[in-house]
Amino acid sequence: MPITVIEPTGSGISLFAALAEYGEYSALLRYLTLRDLRLRFQSPLLGIVWVTLMPLLPAAIFATIFARILQPSTGGVPYSLYALAGFVPWTFFSTSVSTASMTFVWNANLLNKVYFPRAVLPASAMLASSAELGAGLVLVCGYSVWRGYPPLLSWLWLPVLAVYVAAIAFLVSLGLATANALNRNVKFAIPFLMQIWIYATPVVYPISIVPARTRLILGFNPLTGALDAFRAALLGTPMDHTLFLLSLASTAIFAVGSVGLFRHFEALLAERV
């Protein structure tokens, strides 16, 4: 028979026991994700058009304007393909963080009426956004073939890297969602954060135009190495291993910070939100 001990915050359960509880609630995670998907794709055709346009539109704009003015060197890769390969993971990251970081605030009533392991909310929002990432992968692979870059064996890494980007998105969302519940001003900062973040990530420009020292600083942005690896896997270009290791290290730092913040305030979410 399960035993529940209720104590003041700070004497919480171990991380292992907490994770085991998420296993118990896997059905909830699945239904919440399905709910979000069902609501988003209520008219499936429009949903698909929308999901395709999201990375396509900014990539097209940058390809027509940015490429003409600055003529960034992409090592011979057509700039439109280069930009799309950046916007597919980026658009997913930015939309999923923007929605998932609001989930505690949007579900305040639910938090106050039902007990469930709280991280299910941002996790399900992130999972629902993954539909966009999946569609984006198909889109960018298709475009790549069309532009004369046939499928490579390294494409098998693309889904793995997509999962990695999703994991970064979840970790960032978990911390932001907690901060958002504690202080409502955070939600106003998120759009700014995303605007700065896109330029701190080699989405529209190649990392090679960045001076070596700045490159290391940008490397602490976990998306930098992730996007670099994503492009390398897609186009068969060489990959910067230092950047990827830096990305893994900074993801680990994000994980500790985000999960730590969340676990510290988890029990108080209902009354603070």
Place this chain on the structure above:
Amino acid sequence: MTPAISARGLTKRFPIQRGNSTRGNDTFLALDDLHFDIEPGQAVGIVGSNGAGKSTLLKILARILPPTSGRAVLHGRVGSLLEAGAGFHPELSGKDNIFLAGALLGMKEGEIRRRLDEIVEFSGVGEFLDSPVKHYSSGMYMRLAFAVAAHIEPEILLVDEVLAVGDAQFQKKCLQRMESLSQNGQTVVFVSHSMQAVSRLCQRALWIDRGKLRMQGPVAEVVAGYLKEGQANTGEQVWPEGPHAPGDEYVRLRRLRVASSDGKTATSINIGEDFTIEFAYEVTIGGLVLFPALRIFNEWGTEVLWTTDSSSPEHGRPREPGRYECVVNFPKNMLSEGLMAVSVSMTSLCPTRTHFSEADAIHFQAMEIIDGTTSRGGYTEAVTSMLRPLLDWSVRVESLC
């Protein structure tokens, strides 16, 4: 035996919010050092007036809020039902919502699938199962919500006043369901304003008074103690002169009371005797045709009756400025037992304007003394009808064997 729930020194302080900040050390002590044990298989009611801390206690036991200090240990799977329909999404179909709400309450997918037919049957939504719940009537919505919750089978079930909604027939069904849960050996903790529901469902009760555990014990003793204190009932309310009384520039409410047959203000009346409800109002701008009305609600929130001054010569005539006293006589053998809430309102027509409408302004307990003079005669089992008229039966013995 290990208690299903044991609480030691449970205390909860809330910061008092000033504007938007929580600065300063002002706190409100919502629960103050609660100690109690609840044995497995018991149904325990939590009673107390509004704001006493009942719901806070339930939320702590449900792990929605953490205590500030103290500790509680629960043995067994815990299910809580603090709001029927939590997690329901209006755009989703009834069926999708069953799965979502079931998972929220901690049910596994297989469990929900197994019980789906039962849940659908209990809710009675039948053919509407695949339409979005936004098209449901509010009654259907509540029935579906409770149906899901009623089919979780945890060892410990925490229930807040979810029964205060829905029609009388459905409420009865909900109570029966909870009764059967506790008979199956589940521990039920039930917060309710309805003394009748608590008495019927629970063996024991906790009385919480301003955050403190005032009394615990067999349900009859605790409920009697609580009712005697009169916190549940206010038989009279008087409003001060001036603009703070309910009303507007035309007319204001001054006083409202319920009186037993001896003319005294009462918090409980005997349904086998006449009683009156009296109220006074003051007209400040004359010329309007006013319709004063009284409504009586039973503890399920069902409107038992509505009455206006149609039998008085003042009815339908413009009121001159001045003070008016109404005495409404209620004959014996009309109401059923239970806690009654009285609402009073004042309306004028053309254009329709509500000058005041005081919901639940006073309460009284309608009680029955079983002495053979009421409609039940010598019958002693529970009678759940809303009205209890003493009707004329003529019985002719056709033949005897």
